[in-house]
């Protein structure tokens with residue numbers, strides 16, 4: 001007898017969306033069959049008629065339970081929301097796996113990370129999430145500053161242990177990894193079949209514009225896009241792509257923000273270089289014009305929102321295939337903290353958005369732009385799973401995969417209010433946004449964790465997931 005059968009839903013597989021049944025046993029999908037064909041004597045049968053059955057969302061970029069720097073918060077010892085709150089919000093938003101970060105994130109100037117090995121740091125982050133997560137979780141490892149040879153010597157073992165992706169920044173004070181060190185990191189990660197996750201901005205342009213705007217008295221927060229600007233993205237993306245080509249490493253650009261970034265990625269992919277791009281869902285809606293509204297920097301995440309043409313290029317990239325994933329850069333704090341800093345150097349980064357990504361993307365792409373359902377599954381789950389090494393365990397509805405599913409009801413129309421949302425925040429930039437279609441049930445490894453607007457999971461449900469990137473993803477643009 002099966003544990004669970006989901007009957008007569010519109011099931012979205014990699015190839016098609018077709019009416020069907022999904023059979024689940026021991027947390028795994030064991031059958032995808034024609035509608036009504038699976039036995040009805042399962043322990044539980046869910047009638048999904050009229051609903052869309054998608055692979056559970058994968059959030060490839062979140063910052064949960066980390067210190068908020070004092071120059072953003074205006075006070076010390078504040079943390080971004082804890083994993084209980086973040087993964088609860090994720091579960092309500094149809095997300096079943098969250099990829100956060102471990103490692104050397106140094107946001108306070110002059111701060112030094114603990115002198116831990118990569119695996120010690122991974123253990124520490126796992127213990128923060130263990131018994132505190134409603135969804136599964138994994139961690140990119142952040143390498144910062146002048147990466148020591150001992151750290152580079154740990155990369156092979158880290159990949160062996162299932163880390164798979166390494167995050168670097170090309171700007172942000174102590175976080176910035178100089179190009180020489182990047183050369184060594186890229187080569188080592190390529191050698192051991194990992195992938196680089198890159199926050200690419202041109203540090204010289206960023207610093208030059210910061211100084212210039214301060215000097216000229218234009219350092220208000222609504223000018224962030226002049227600091228973290230289009231030229232910076234153009235230069236930085238192209239330099240990273242060039243370095244990646246020399247070292248034969250695959251690159252995942254987090255938060256692509258400008259038409260120049262999309263173009264750089266597209267050109268690299270045309271040359272069959274394994275380069276992948278992510279877009280955050282706030283960049284698909286807002287622009288730098290929104291910064292000027294009262295409290296407008298609430299929409300800000302770094303690098304910076306740009307112009308309408310850039311927003312349209314990101315949307316076109318996701319529709320057409322130049323970009324691969326949607327993400328949030330979730331970093332949830334209260335509104336007074338998000339709005340405390342009001343200059344180009346102090347506006348708090350991050351987005352309270354882990355819950356809204358799927359319904360917003362569904363509205364923008366499925367409803368407004370008629371994106372095919374398999375492509376929607378790709379940009380919300382499958383591509384992140386493939387690029388970041390969770391596939392085929394995660395990100396796909398197929399026999400043998402984890403039974404991570406989200407049921408979306410396309411008939412639900414919901415204009416978002418704070419009462420609809422479940423993070424540990426007292427605001428959302430998505431209040432007032434009308435979602436057409438909404439997640440109504442979330443299933444993690446065969447267990448219903450959200451149902452009928454109620455949390456049915458437990459914070460001990462989430463497990464750490466070991467990752468390994470497929471050879472095809474590392475060799476050429478595989479998605």
Ligand SMILES: [Zn+2]
Pocket residue numbers: 061063329
């Ligand atoms: Zn981030």
